[in-house]
Amino acid sequence: MIEVKNLTKQFTQKDGEMFTAVDNVSFHVNKGEIVCLLGVNGAGKTTTMRILSTVFEPTSGTAEIEGYDIIKEGHDVRRNLGFLSGDTGLYTRLKVREFLRYFGDLYGLERSQTNARIEEMANMLDMQEFLDKKIDFLSTGMRQKVSIVRSIIHNPPVMILDEPTSGLDILTARNIVSFIKRSKEEGKSVLFSTHIMREAERLADRIVLIHQGRILTEGSLEKLREETQLLDLDDIFVYFVNKMTDEEVAENEL
Numbered sequence: 001m002i003e004v005k006n007l008t009k010q011f012t013q014k015d016g017e018m019f020t021a022v023d024n025v026s027f028h029v030n031k032g033e034i035v036c037l038l039g040v041n042g043a044g045k046t047t048t049m050r051i052l053s054t055v056f057e058p059t060s061g062t063a064e065i066e067g068y069d070i071i072k073e074g075h076d077v078r079r080n081l082g083f084l085s086g087d088t089g090l091y092t093r094l095k096v097r098e099f100l101r102y103f104g105d106l107y108g109l110e111r112s113q114t115n116a117r118i119e120e121m122a123n124m125l126d127m128q129e130f131l132d133k134k135i136d137f138l139s140t141g142m143r144q145k146v147s148i149v150r151s152i153i154h155n156p157p158v159m160i161l162d163e164p165t166s167g168l169d170i171l172t173a174r175n176i177v178s179f180i181k182r183s184k185e186e187g188k189s190v191l192f193s194t195h196i197m198r199e200a201e202r203l204a205d206r207i208v209l210i211h212q213g214r215i216l217t218e219g220s221l222e223k224l225r226e227e228t229q230l231l232d233l234d235d236i237f238v239y240f241v242n243k244m245t246d247e248e249v250a251e252n253e254l
């Protein structure tokens, strides 16, 4: 379970001005639910996810992962979540299995536990043929699968996946999508980000639309369709972006 409450993150820019990357963001992800953070590049998706994963602290607001506070209980938060980020490092000289065992050790898992976990995930993600290859020799899609397994080797109840299928071929992307669906069926709480409308439509129980650091709206695809009387998520997204812009104009005119 993820509970995000009024999260704000400001960065100091080169010119000394403050820039608000995440602006008073609130949403939640229930157990057994897949929620998509959907927005264009620069919307604040990665920043939000990094804060949830305790990579850095928010300027204000807070969030809970499985009831643990991201600021005060970082250790428990990290134990309960797996975070796949775009810049997850891989040790390319190791073989996949060695690399994953290393991370199992870091999380304090028994070797037998780690091995069972690797086996289970490798079957789900179709990784058997390259488990004993050096990471150096793997394709982009194979590496992404390794990064996913690495991030959730400790079998956490909460999964935060930043653009998990970005730049992958369709077979690998499909494989990852069905893996995420299975994780949901196992009762995980999954938050993933994308800028690909189709993927949000296919995978998410609820979609949180984010733009310029702010939440435009959130809800199931059906709810968003009903609210806007539009069918395509593309059109729905543009509708809410325009609505936000109109409201800003109206505010400035007051």
Ligand SMILES: Nc1ncnc2c1ncn2[C@@H]1O[C@H](COP(=O)(O)OP(=O)(O)O)[C@@H](O)[C@H]1O
Pocket: 011, 012, 019, 021, 039, 040, 041, 042, 043, 044, 045, 046, 047, 048
């Ligand atoms: N460390 C940082 N310092 C300054 N600005 C940042 C930093 N990280 C992100 N930003 C800015 O915050 C905004 C949101 O970025 P990001 O969260 O990466 O968006 P997204 O993942 O939705 O593409 C962007 O304008 C980005 O340039």
Ligand SMILES: [Mg+2]
Pocket: 045, 046, 047, 162
């Ligand atoms: Mg990003």
